[in-house]
Amino acid sequence: MPDFLPSLDSLAAQQAAQRLDRLTKPPGSLGRLERLAVELAAIQGQALPQVSPPAMLVFAADHGVAAEGVSAFPAEVTAQMVANFAAGGAAINVFARQHGAHLEVIDVGVATPLPEGTADSPRLVDERVRLGTANMLHEDAMSRDEALAAMVAGRRAAERAAAAGCRSLIVGEMGIANTTASSALLAALTGASVEGLVGPGTGLDAAGLAHKRDVIERTLAARRPDPADPLEALARVGGLEIAAMAGAFLGGATHRLPLIVDGFIATVAALVACRLRPSLRDYLLFGHRSREPGHEGALAALEARPLVDFELRLGEGTGAALAFPLLDSACRLLVEMATFDDIGIDPAP
Ligand SMILES: Cc1cc2ncn([C@H]3O[C@H](COP(=O)(O)O)[C@@H](O)[C@H]3O)c2cc1C
Ligand SMILES: O=C(O)c1cccnc1
DSSP: OOSOOOOOOHHHHHHHHHHHHHBSSOTTTTTHHHHHHHHHHHHHTOSSOOOOSEEEEEEEEOOGGGGGOOSSSOTHHHHHHHHHHHHTOSHHHHHHHHTTOEEEEEEEEOOSOOOTTGGGOTTEEEOOSSSSOOOTTTSOSSOHHHHHHHHHHHHHHHHHHHHTTOOEEEEEEEOTTHHHHHHHHHHHHHOOOHHHHOOOTTTOOHHHHHHHHHHHHHHHHHHOOOTTOHHHHHHHHOOHHHHHHHHHHHHHHHTTOOEEEOSHHHHHHHHHHHHHOGGGGGGEEEOBOOSSTHHHHHHHHTTOOOSBOOOOOOOTTHHHHHHHHHHHHHHHHHHHSOBHHHHTOOSOO
16 A cells, blocks of 8 residues: 655645636635535646546445345345446446446455356456455454555556546445445444434334344454554454545545545545555545445544435445535636636626
8 A cells, every 4th residue: 555645736726726816706606616626626726627527437246244134135135236337237327327337247255156147247347355344243344455455456546537538537436235244333433322413224123233233242252452553443343445436536635636535434544545545535525425324423524524425325436426426527617718818807896
């Protein structure tokens, strides 16, 4: 993983801010779009930033803890959804087509064999580190080396996106039971109570939720993840796709790509990456506020304010994709709007 990340470009930020003040509008009247434009200039090191085309990286893996009945859906759905992403039929595929995104599905550890023909899809990348994590209630989800290998697979995906000319990164996931792993990891890293952050995921009822909470609490008591060692915590109670997302964020930042964080799971992955490299925080933009209750605590741990609140609770990168047009609009305003000079008006009569 990178030892350091490039720092924000304050000169590019200043140039963008000055241009915004010369555009044909009252100063500051485009609100948060103006702050976004300046932030994007600082990240990319360009007075006129550009976020299009985006890359959409969907990392998929299975979770041994699914055997405890912590999801409303069976573990086989991970592989079925990977086939759906590969065929272009999932929600994130719709947004990818809408925004001309480069979409990749990266299998870092799907346990069930993929449906016939899936492996032939040009969208699918095989980076399997192991066939799903172990059941973290009984043993560590994976080894430290496996967590690192999954992070490196994530970094490689970010590097492919940069090499393909993508100008921003949307990072999503698929992995049945990954809200359980993310909840355990978030509780471990922040010390927050499991009760306050556990949620229904794909749609557990009240009894299912109580059971999920009990499984997470017993897991934390058995695994004792150390918040001072984020990689170890990731290995003990995390997931392969969560590790890969953390690696993709770090890899994207080394290429100065604005990183659009999705919902609960992506935000927990971003938190892990920030604990490893705190300066990563400068590169993160938060797409949306998920309905999953734990998202609030994950956002608070990163002092993050999401762009949109549309009551999504899906994952895959959909909440980040939904916010993408806001970033794109911010960039286009900087490039395409006329200045007061252009139209011959003195803005300060
Ligand atoms: C058909 C389907 C499509 C999905 N796309 C994302 N998720 C989301 O749901 C899962 C997490 O919820 P839990 O922890 O309750 O299993 C993840 O795979 C996440 O990406 C999906 C879930 C399903 C069922
Ligand atoms: O916010 C998310 O990422 C989320 C919430 C519920 C289920 N899957 C993902």
